[in-house]
Amino acid sequence: MHEFFSNIKLIAFDLDGTLYVGEKIIPGAVELVSYLRGRYQVVFFTNNSSKTASQIHDKLNGLGIECTLEEVYASSSATAVYLREFGIDNLYVVGSPGLNCEIKSNGLNILDADSAENLVVGLDPDFSYKKLANALNVLLKDGKYIVCNEDGSFPSGEKKYLPGCGAIVSAISAAANKKPDFMVGKPNTYMLAKISEKYDVDNSEIIVVGDSYKSDILMALNFSCKAVLVSDYCNDSPINDDRILVVENLQEFIHFMRG
Ligand SMILES: [Mg+2]
DSSP states (O other), X not given: OOGGGTTOOEEEEEOBTTTEXXXXXXXXXXXXXXXXBTTBEEEEEEOOOSSOHHHHHHHHHHTTOOOOGGGEEEHXXXXXXXXXXXXXXXXXXXXXHHXXXXXXXXXXXXXXXXXXXXXXXXXXXXXXXXXXXXXXXXXXXXXXXXXXXXXXXXXXXXXXXXXXXXXXXXXXXXXXXXXXXXXXXXXXXXXXXXXXXXTTOXXXXXXXXXXXXXXXXXXXXXXXXXEXXXXXXXXXXXXXXXXXXXXXXXHHHHHHHHO
């Protein structure tokens, strides 16, 4: 066991670009996760705001990565939990059916733009000028403006990308001349805080594994934990910090773990 992993109790994996890309599992992912299980608590997190945690759980199991629903943290479900925790209700939602579903299952009310008091924004493949206008008019009422994440894009296949939730947030922010009050996803630490609370582990006992410096690795550093950057799908600029271990791919990670 490499000393980088001494005192570690929990390993938190990013998904897109780390364990899978689009619908394809990344080579070594199943082997790595099953190697780590039994040695560490393993959890999974994603800034994906278009799917429910349950859909992501099904996807992981379908790809051969066995996990329970409780081990999956998505920015959709985390946003719904955040809204409930801070009593932010009567919402206009720009987002997918998945986000709407998570919000409703937390007992919150989704309203039309005329009646809503607060705005929630997630990835919405059906985003339109009409929704932009609605979001603007909700923000003019000076309620809360909560967003799932501010990712500009996300990987959708071999060296291909799609516009992310952040692209939609930017359009709304530009229209309203207002910045979000809170972003639930990475690099913010809300999901990691929930994970550390649930599994009763200290920041120093967590390692975050991801493919993005400005998202996964920054979240880890913001939470004072260590991180492993898997560089194969990484397309942002490096951060130098001795709490970061860089591996090229998951096979190299397994190799490193086995010493
Ligand atoms: Mg990623």
